[in-house]
Amino acid sequence: MALRLQERYGFRIFISSAAFAFKALFSWLSPQMWLTQVFMLPLFEMAFFVYLAKFVEPSTANIAYIAVGNAMQTASFSSIFAVANLTSEEKWQGTLIPLIATPANRFPLFLGRATFQILNGIATIAVGFIYATYIYGVDMSNANFLALSLVIVITSLAMTGFGLMLGSVGLFMRTAMIIANVFLFVGNLLCGVNFPITLLPFWLQPVSYVIPMTYGTSAARAAVLGSNILQLTPILMQEVVTGLASIVVGYLLFIGFEKLAVRRGTLEEY
């Protein structure tokens, strides 16, 4: 009975938190500005690396590799940058302490806050693939669109989990903006977005494997070449595991930092 009640309240907190985050976002960001962001960010980031590739190694395969990688990486703007900053935004608005004072379960509360960014990430990746196809000539004739759609959804979910983990670290810091910026761009280097991770120094490669995007870029390229869901299951499972692990670690960090801050009375004073 108590568990069912908790589940019901948890779901209600999740829904109200998601609705609140949506309203809060568009209270300061106009829909036009949001659309500009969704359409412009993937265009220019992809353009930078595609033209760089055209200059250095202008083979069609290389350009397709980079265009698809960058289409996936664009999800980082919403799932990493926006989500990691959730706790910091509460600090800036002065609402973190009242929020922490509520008895609401933190898990559905912050998961709800991140929900719109999951959809935002999916939309941004979709726009990225439109650019990859129609501007940079990626051949989608063999693509398995069902598998690709699943890859996009799982990547956006898993990366949002990773963003939530960074946001929990941000609870301990004065602002999560720093760490959010680092992980917003570092994916271009570590996640096989622009080149295979085997080109990275050996000691750096394990870091790539704990970021869900590494699996997302590989899976997306395979789906573009025609792999079906069954063939992609192993790599998608790895991505799901890293995403879930990020959420669990993030939740534990959040609870730990919250207790520490409440005990010291320093929630907004780091």
Place this chain on the structure above:
Amino acid sequence: MLNFFSDPQWIIPNIIAPFVFTAVGLIFFRNASGSLALYAVLGGGMMGMWGNTLYGAGFALAFDRWNGTLEYVLGTPSRLVWIVAGRSASSAVLGLVNAIAILVVALVGFNAQLGIVDPFGFLLALVLTLASLSALGVLFCSSFLLTRSAQVMTNGLEMPIYVASGSMFPIALLPFWSHPLSLSLAPTWGIDAMRHAASAAYTGMGFGFWLDLGVVFASTIVYLAVGFWLFIVVERKARQDASLGEY
């Protein structure tokens, strides 16, 4: 500048994209040598300067808006444009530190080769490019006064300049229709001048070092003139509408 030193961690967001993009560029150029490697190293330096200057300009007023001090700043008898120009200049100086840091990392960490044949010319081109980026920051900042989305606009303006200025590749690779936009940007000419000064074999856009520098100088004057005019118009509008805190 004092604001920066009170919380210097803010240099990280300004510099991380140029650092990462330079590292990716150097991995792309791993088998290249001579003037090709120049593109990655100098492009990274230019991006470092632009990243810091843009964020400096973008947040020059956004922080005041967030802290509730924008109305007080606007209420002083000083013209807002001078206040912003001062902040933008200090960001430019920090941008130079960013550029040097990126160059050092590229040269030491990636063993990139950068033999500068004309050090004086290179320094001149670097300083003028920095001034032009600062002027471009002032120009953009005028529009940031009228919006609460300065942070979003700042993020959105970083990449287009990297692409359009051909920071790491020749602008000839870009679509032909985009060339007028590229040529209207001082950094396009500035980076070309720096490459000329660094390598005797570099031909680039084909206008030569001194013409490149002349265009950078002229563009900087134009950016400043338009930026000052825009600030006067925008400041007047903000005062007349009395809606500064509502944007």
